[in-house]
Amino acid sequence: AEGIRREGLILHSDNGSPMRGATMLARATQIAVIRQVVFKHWLLRRKMPIQAFFEDGGNAFIGR
DSSP, X not given: OOXXXXXOOOOOOXXXXXGTTSOHHHHXXXXXOOOHHHHHHHHHHOOXXXXXXXXXXXXXXXXX
16 A cells, blocks of 8 residues: 555665664664564464564574
8 A cells, every 4th residue: 555565675884874873683673573584483473472572683482
């Protein structure tokens, strides 16, 4: 409905002002972007508590 393609969105770091203070992974974690591999696993299995990734970066789920 918003003109987003079925393939999804791709996030690129262009080293602009918002990206200079943090790495791409750190910024994505800060804004609660979930890695595709984690999200796909959750979609297929539905056993993983997705909220855990928003609260502590997934460390509780993977035992860190």
